[in-house]
């Protein structure tokens with residue numbers, strides 16, 4: 001069986017392309033195709049995709065050379081082919097593909113076979129492989145130390161201050177976070193008077209010192225160069241009982257980092 005398949009779909013650009021075409025028509029997707037390859041080796045698959053899409057005429061880009069690293073991929077795809085056939089997805093292989101495979105891949109007609117296979121795939125439109133969204137990234141292991149947080153903080157803050165961003169109209173529960181007025185990294189507590197309900201955007205902007213709260217008037221203060229419209233802030237002051245000490249410390253931090261008031 002394996003020998004028959006390898007004769008039918010030889011590990012050459014032409015054989016591999018016909019195999020891919022049949023797999024695609026049987027439900028093979030780009031994701032499944034890429035998943036056949038370990039993440040770190042996806043570059044080879046990307047070259048193959050470029051070749052299939054006609055963006056490269058270099059046979060080496062097909063990624064299929066007997067004895068080469070992609071022979072492993074080819075064998076895996078053959079296994080996939082057998083599985084699909086056993087599941088009844090491939091019961092009448094394309095006659096065009098069969099005709100193409102009449103001539104052995106290693107014959108002098110191999111180049112012609114390859115170009116016909118490419119043409120067949122281009123015509124069939126069945127190889128819908130998009131530009132790859134995968135990239136070979138390097139990952140590093142890192143250890144971080146973070147302060148232990150009280151997971152009830154958000155619940156308590158939202159219960160105390162309400163389920164709405166303190167500075168805009170967002171009131172979707174999943175989008176509301178509990179911001180620490182005095183940050184945890186600076187010793188801020190999980191007391192509700194140190195918590196402010198903010199939508200994710202305004203929480204980020206608050207932590208980036210794009211805006212803050214004047215501790216006495218509780219008026220919104222925005223950093224130079226921005227205005228409330230740009231930040232989507234539609235209140236002039238925040239409501240609710242907040243720790244004066246936390247507001248003062250936060251304001252001092254804002255002034256020292258931005259120096260814009």
Ligand SMILES: [Zn+2]
Pocket residue numbers: 165166167168169170198199200201202
């Ligand atoms: Zn908001």
